[in-house]
Amino acid sequence: MTDAPSPDRMHAISDETRATVDVVLDYARRRALYQDVPLDKPLSPRDLSRLASGSITPEGIGARRAAALFENVLAPACVSTDHPGYLSFIPSAPTKAAIAFDLIVSASAIYGGSWLEGSGAVFAENEVLHWLAREFGLPEGAGGVFVQGGTIGNLSALVAARDAARRGNAAAGRPDPARWVVVCSAEAHSSIASAAAVMDVDVVKAAADASGRLHGESVERMLDAYGDAVFAVVATGGTTNFGIVDDIASIAAVTKARGIWLHIDGAYGLAAMLVERMRPAFAGVELADSVIVDPHKWLFAPFDACALIYRDPSHALIAHTQKAEYLDTLTETADWNPSDLAVQLTRRARGLPLWYSLATYGTQEYRSAIEYGIDLARRIADEIEAREGLSLVRDPQLSVVVFRREGWTLADYQAWSDRLLEEQTAFVVPSSHAGEPVLRFAIISPMTTFELLTGILDTLA
Numbered sequence: 001m002t003d004a005p006s007p008d009r010m011h012a013i014s015d016e017t018r019a020t021v022d023v024v025l026d027y028a029r030r031r032a033l034y035q036d037v038p039l040d041k042p043l044s045p046r047d048l049s050r051l052a053s054g055s056i057t058p059e060g061i062g063a064r065r066a067a068a069l070f071e072n073v074l075a076p077a078c079v080s081t082d083h084p085g086y087l088s089f090i091p092s093a094p095t096k097a098a099i100a101f102d103l104i105v106s107a108s109a110i111y112g113g114s115w116l117e118g119s120g121a122v123f124a125e126n127e128v129l130h131w132l133a134r135e136f137g138l139p140e141g142a143g144g145v146f147v148q149g150g151t152i153g154n155l156s157a158l159v160a161a162r163d164a165a166r167r168g169n170a171a172a173g174r175p176d177p178a179r180w181v182v183v184c185s186a187e188a189h190s191s192i193a194s195a196a197a198v199m200d201v202d203v204v205k206a207a208a209d210a211s212g213r214l215h216g217e218s219v220e221r222m223l224d225a226y227g228d229a230v231f232a233v234v235a236t237g238g239t240t241n242f243g244i245v246d247d248i249a250s251i252a253a254v255t256k257a258r259g260i261w262l263h264i265d266g267a268y269g270l271a272a273m274l275v276e277r278m279r280p281a282f283a284g285v286e287l288a289d290s291v292i293v294d295p296h297k298w299l300f301a302p303f304d305a306c307a308l309i310y311r312d313p314s315h316a317l318i319a320h321t322q323k324a325e326y327l328d329t330l331t332e333t334a335d336w337n338p339s340d341l342a343v344q345l346t347r348r349a350r351g352l353p354l355w356y357s358l359a360t361y362g363t364q365e366y367r368s369a370i371e372y373g374i375d376l377a378r379r380i381a382d383e384i385e386a387r388e389g390l391s392l393v394r395d396p397q398l399s400v401v402v403f404r405r406e407g408w409t410l411a412d413y414q415a416w417s418d419r420l421l422e423e424q425t426a427f428v429v430p431s432s433h434a435g436e437p438v439l440r441f442a443i444i445s446p447m448t449t450f451e452l453l454t455g456i457l458d459t460l461a
């Protein structure tokens with residue numbers, strides 16, 4: 001420790017900085033290799049103030065004390081999304097290779113926004129994006145970028161879609177509509193409404209069928225009603241609440257016939273297309289103008305990453321490239337600059353952990369780990385149907401199982417859910433469907449077992 005501040009103390013190679021890096025890497029190594037990941041739980045602001053405030057001081061509290069504070073107080077106040085019993089929202093389950101490589105991304109200070117600065121990283125990310133594009137049946141020339149998450153992916157795709165529609169109107173001498181419209185299913189993710197609000201456009205919800213699937217006929221009725229105001233249709237490749245895949249082929253037939261941009265929100269579910277027998281459920285994805293899939297969901301990468309892929313990336317370049325004198329050296333080249341394909345400028349090379357993991361284990365392991373979740377969802381759904389007092393709300397299509405416990409109110413579900421977390425068994429929060437409170441297992445982790453799930457069902461008796 002030095003007494004007076006020195007400008008390079010935090011950066012120079014010294015005993016102190018070496019020890020600091022060791023403290024952090026040692027903890028990261030232990031956490032990455034935990035045999036039993038603790039589920040953990042939130043603490044109240046009051047408890048955290050009592051236990052953890054005062055860490056920011058003029059002199060610093062030192063590497064060891066700060067790391068101990070994190071390990072002993074702050075980390076246990078964060079629910080582990082990779083715990084096999086974390087079954088709420090969409091869990092995460094990064095591979096060991098992906099977790100470890102994320103540390104290298106941090107250590108390497110790579111600027112992932114431009115080819116000039118990050119060509120090696122951008123090349124590797126593109127290897128993954130092109131592999132995904134081929135899996136989705138998109139043509140040669142499709143390409144994209146890893147952005148923060150599905151929300152930014154959807155927003156960026158819709159911004160590109162509206163820009164293309166505006167340019168189409170300008171070229172044809174047509175006026176733009178007073179209000180632009182995006183059509184999606186009533187079951188679409190909330191990020192579509194959020195993107196529309198940011199863009200100041202209207203969302204029109206087309207009715208899904210009784211099983212939650214959106215079909216071309218329903219979309220067509222909305223296109224008839226809203227005409228040229230519609231700049232994009234969003235189909236969902238795996239809804240969040242149920243894992244239902246829209247009838248993308250019939251929707252694509254309608255959008256293609258009218259020259260309207262088709263975006264596929266596959267943030268959660270599109271990964272299932274890597275499983276051969278699931279491919280027919282996703283027919284029509286190959287006709288999309290843009291798609292997203294989140295590696296931090298079912299492609300086993302750490303937070304945060306969304307693969308955003310455009311059929312024709314030139315639309316995205318026109319819509320998103322930021323113009324500034326200091327950027328001219330980057331933007332006035334034909335180089336592949338990921339910054340120019342989404343709402344962003346500076347970017348972490350967040351696709352690299354997935355690249356490294358895919359390169360390490362090969363694509364077959366991914367197909368197998370995803371298929372495991374689909375099979376487990378089917379198995380536990382059958383078990384639920386077989387148990388007295390439990391029933392499925394809908395048959396699972398991917399790896400989300402929604403069910404009810406007969407006779408329970410929302411308060412019963414909430415008390416049960418709180419107890420599970422309190423006892424550190426599992427994290428299963430109540431959801432709702434058509435006003436009815438329900439339970440939901442979202443299965444991502446290959447470490448989630450049938451026995452763990454039946455153990456949770458036992459507590460509902």
Ligand SMILES: Cc1ncc(COP(=O)(O)O)c(C=O)c1O
Binds near residue numbers: 240267
């Ligand atoms: C279908 C779908 N789209 C979009 C999103 C938003 O993704 P993110 O949370 O990464 O912004 C989610 C998140 O669960 C999702 O399930």
